[in-house]
Amino acid sequence: MSTTPLLVVKNLSVTFGRQAPSTVVSGLGFEVMRGEAVAIVGESGSGKSVTALSIMGLLPEASANISSGEITFEGCDLLRLEPNQRRALRGLKIGMIFQEPTTSLNPVLTIGRQMTEALQQHLGINRHEADGRAIDMLDRVGIKSARQQLPRYPHEFSGGMRQRVMIAAAMMMQPRLLIADEPTTALDVTAQAQVMRLMRELVSESGASLLLITHDMGVVAENADRVVVMKRGVGVETAPAGSLFANPGCDYTRRLLAAVP
Ligand code: ADP
Ligand code: MG
Numbered sequence: 139m140s141t142t143p144l145l146v147v148k149n150l151s152v153t154f155g156r157q158a159p160s161t162v163v164s165g166l167g168f169e170v171m172r173g174e175a176v177a178i179v180g181e182s183g184s185g186k187s188v189t190a191l192s193i194m195g196l197l198p199e200a201s202a203n204i205s206s207g208e209i210t211f212e213g214c215d216l217l218r219l220e221p222n223q224r225r226a227l228r229g230l231k232i233g234m235i236f237q238e239p240t241t242s243l244n245p246v247l248t249i250g251r252q253m254t255e256a257l258q259q260h261l262g263i264n265r266h267e268a269d270g271r272a273i274d275m276l277d278r279v280g281i282k283s284a285r286q287q288l289p290r291y292p293h294e295f296s297g298g299m300r301q302r303v304m305i306a307a308a309m310m311m312q313p314r315l316l317i318a319d320e321p322t323t324a325l326d327v328t329a330q331a332q333v334m335r336l337m338r339e340l341v342s343e344s345g346a347s348l349l350l351i352t353h354d355m356g357v358v359a360e361n362a363d364r365v366v367v368m369k370r371g372v373g374v375e376t377a378p379a380g381s382l383f384a385n386p387g388c389d390y391t392r393r394l395l396a397a398v399p
Contacts, residue, residue, distance in 0.1 A: 150207035180368035233308035250288030
């Protein structure tokens with residue numbers, strides 16, 4: 139891990155609603171260094187997903203508003219980019235996986251298509267080569283007979299397998315940052331640990347950074363270098379994972395830790 143920041147979020151505030159806007163993220167700041175795994179934790183509704191969507195440029199435009207802040211990725215201010223530049227960056231350098239595979243995988247596209255489309259479009263890699271890479275990646279995440287799986291649709295896979303496909307698809311472009319929002323919540327406990335380990339491995343191998351959003355402190359303990367604690371839209375504490383667990387800085391964090399089974 140280096141000490142060069144890859145992602146810097148400064149004083150981020152997000153509101154919802156036009157008439158009487160309510161603030162759901164308020165003055166949030168944190169950094170993710172190159173190669174670092176940072177977790178965002180906090181109880182449900184504390185603004186974790188809204189933060190991820192702000193970085194991805196995926197907030198619902200009709201209702202949400204970034205009322206202040208800067209989001210800098212590789213030195214480039216994301217909030218000042220034109221929408222098409224932002225989309226390109228998202229496709230090329232930032233990958234995201236969600237809790238619900240249906241939001242990360244397109245139900246009407248074969249997995250082969252969605253794994254290779256960006257490679258072909260943005261990197262000009264031909265179909266044959268792109269398919270080859272998709273097969274290698276599916277192999278890597280433990281999908282058997284990978285070549286035969288390319289023409290299949292997401293619904294033909296079990297929940298755990300879909301989550302693996304989703305990770306494979308997100309890693310195809312070798313993103314510099316992977317944002318994972320509750321990536322394993324829908325899985326049983328054993329599959330959760332396996333999928334999480336796999337994701338962590340792929341991210342580390344490629345030297346990428348990970349922004350891991352979870353309410354599971356056990357997952358944080360195993361996977362994060364540093365932790366940002368959010369409470370009702372506010373970052374109440376940021377600390378290295380080890381010291382947060384040994385010595386939580388506030389009662390709220392202590393309560394979150396106490397909820398670990
Ligand atoms: P978390 O991911 O930490 O559980 P969220 O970031 O999803 O929380 O939500 C933070 C707050 O923003 C919540 O109060 C939620 O109700 C509100 N919120 C999220 N999405 C929307 C939306 N599309 N419209 C209105 N309010 C929203
Ligand atoms: Mg959420």
